[in-house]
Amino acid sequence: MQYSSTATGVPAQPMNGTGQWSTGLCDCGSDYSSCCMTCWCPCISFGQIAEIVDKGNTSCGVHGALYSILCLFTGCECIYSFIYRSKLRHQYMLPESPCNDCLVHCCCECCALCQEYRELQHRGLDPSLGWHGNLAKQNQGVGMAPIGPGEMKR
Structure with missing residues (x-):
């Protein structure tokens, strides 16, 4: 399995050359x-x-609060969450399946969120750690070479 580069500060993520979701929409039995x-x-x-x-x-926290506010006041939190399914799909070149993102979130909100969570885990990211936690985990043990006196001066 190949991993993407961390040169840009992005945690290494397994590259899935198939362009398919790692699990199905209703595969909650594994997690x-x-x-x-x-x-x-x-x-x-x-x-x-x-x-x-x-x-x-x-x-x-900000994303969760906005989601909660939409849920409480409109009952249509899917209008916010489907946008992130689309972003996730585009980042990993995943197909829009089983139907379009808005419909998946409108009809199966919990299943869609579970599938997205599993997809991130499959790609080596732990959503519970957050972005910065994943960066720290990825960079653990990687340090800068010590710079001695007189080195690297401009």
Whole structure:
């Protein structure tokens, strides 16, 4: 399995040359903990997924709060969450299946979030750590070479 470069500060991620989702929409049997969390508190799962997809530009808490507000006041949180499914698909060149992203989130919100969570895990990212936590985990043990006096001067 090949990994993407970390030269840009992006955690190394397994490259999936097939362009297919690593698990199906309803394959929750392999990951009960994230599926239970998503079922009872989808705002947490969504926030974690969105932070990773946004590469840390916005925190999990902000995404989760916006998701919760939409859920409480409109009942249409899928209008926010499907955007991140589309971003995830584009980042990893995944097909829009089983149907378009909006419809998947509108009809199967929890299953869609679980699938996205599993996809990130399959690609070597732990959504529960957040973007910066994954960067730290990826860079663990990698240090800068010591610079002695008189070296690297301009």
